[in-house]
Amino acid sequence: MSGKEPGQFTFSEIYAQAHTASQTLARSCERSRMLASLGPLSQFDQILFTGCGSSYNLGRCAVWAWSSLLNKRVCALPAAELAHFPENYLSGQGKPLLFAISRTGGTAETVLAVETLHERFNAATVALTTEADRELPQVCHLSIDFSECKEQSLVMTQAFxxxxxxxxxLADSFSGAAWASQLANIPSAIGESLMRNEPVVRALGEDLSLSRFIFLGSGPFRGLAMEAALKMTEMAYETAQTYYTLEFRHGPKAALGPESIVIIYPVEAERRYLKVLIDEIAQTGARSLVIADRPVDVDCEQLNFNSGLGDLFLPALFAHIGQQLAFWRACARGVDPDAPRYLVHTVKLDGS
Structure with a gap:
């Protein structure tokens, strides 16, 4: 017997994020120099992010800042999709840059996507991983090591x-560093939120009258909503669904009831429509929770941060909320979030 408490690793990794993010900030100049070694980003006609599961969701979040700040074509794709159907997403007319994300560095589909783009599109490839000695860094042109956020738990939290x-x-660095001072405040803002919002998030997670969790997000928050739903599924084995925010009104709301909670990450462009959405949710007996940087004029529970960051960067500040919620839900259900059933650290295509 190891004597380890259930959820010990996941708890420490979630609640250490202010510290690990500060280490990430301290290594930002080093990582900018590493990426610059590939040459100017202007040489690439398209930038792609790929990964599986949480790593893919991470790419979905990153796309918005990279496309907006660098004014380039940027997309995120699941690694298997990119590996098997690359011609549907790449023009073949120029040289693409691929960021391949894998916490463990050994995800088979991600390695396959890199090899496919090398062979068929002459892509430049960058591995993002916490384990620099695995397969993915070996097949990429450049590897950026995130040893500061290496995890023992199966579920990706602080590494995300x-x-x-x-x-x-990196996107800010390569576009003039206009957001550098605001981005530097993210680690401390995470630390404050982990403590300040803990009572609300824990109470929701421990409320066993709730049995359906829906996460809504559009634009820069789409990947974040997907990730929050995945955390709830992985850690707590709960029914968790995710939709584009306003798309939820077109059919999915029919499944709501008193056992449901709808968690909304509102993008600035859709704030004007939140009242009607939340009123419709309330009519079903379901609850709503809005997670936003500044308060929204609606009648429901809210978590606000007042960081002053724009929508492009808020997913990095908000990600821990979904992680906390899933963690406390797992604990309330007697599930060990460190070791979800059927899951393994590294997924292989041969099933090993």
Whole structure:
């Protein structure tokens, strides 16, 4: 017997994020120099992010800052999709840059995507991983090591936050560093939120009258909503669904009831429509929780941060909320979030 308490690793990794993110910030200049070694980003006609599961969701979040700040074509794709159907997403007319994300560095589909783009599109490839001695760094042109957020738990938490934060810092660095001072405040803002919002998030997670969790997010928050739903599924084995925010009104709301909670990450462009959405949710007997940087004029529970960051960067600040919620839900259900059933650290295509 190891004597380890259930959830010990996941708890420490979630609640250490302010510290690990500060280490990520300290390594940002070093990582900018590493990426610059590939040459100017202007040589690449397209930038792609790929990964599986949480790593793919991370890419979905990063895309918005990279496309907006660098004014380039940027997309995120699941690694298997990119490996098997690359011609549907790449023009073949120029040289693409691929960021391949894998916490463990050995995800089979991600390695396959890199090899496919090398062979068929002459892509430049960058591995983002916490384990620099695995397969993915070996097949990429450049490897950026995130040893500061290496995890023992099966479920990705602090590594998601730190890798995403680093990608924001890189995008800002290569576009003039206009957001540098605001981005530097993210670690301390995470630390404050982990403590301040703990009572609300824990109470929701421990409320066993809730049995359906829906996460809504559009634009820069789409990947974040997907990630929050995945955390709830992985850690707590709960029914968790995710939709684009306003798309939820077109059919999915029919499944709501008193056992449901709808968690909304509102993008600035859709704030004007939140009242009607939340009123419709309330009519079903379901609850709503809004997670936003500044308060929204709606009648429901809210978590606000007042960081002054724009929508492009807020997913790195908000990610821990979904992680906390899933952790406390798992504990309330008697599930060990460190070791979810059927899951393994590294997924292989041969099933090993």
């Amino acid at each position: 936050t730190c890798m995403l934060y680093s990608l924001y810092l």
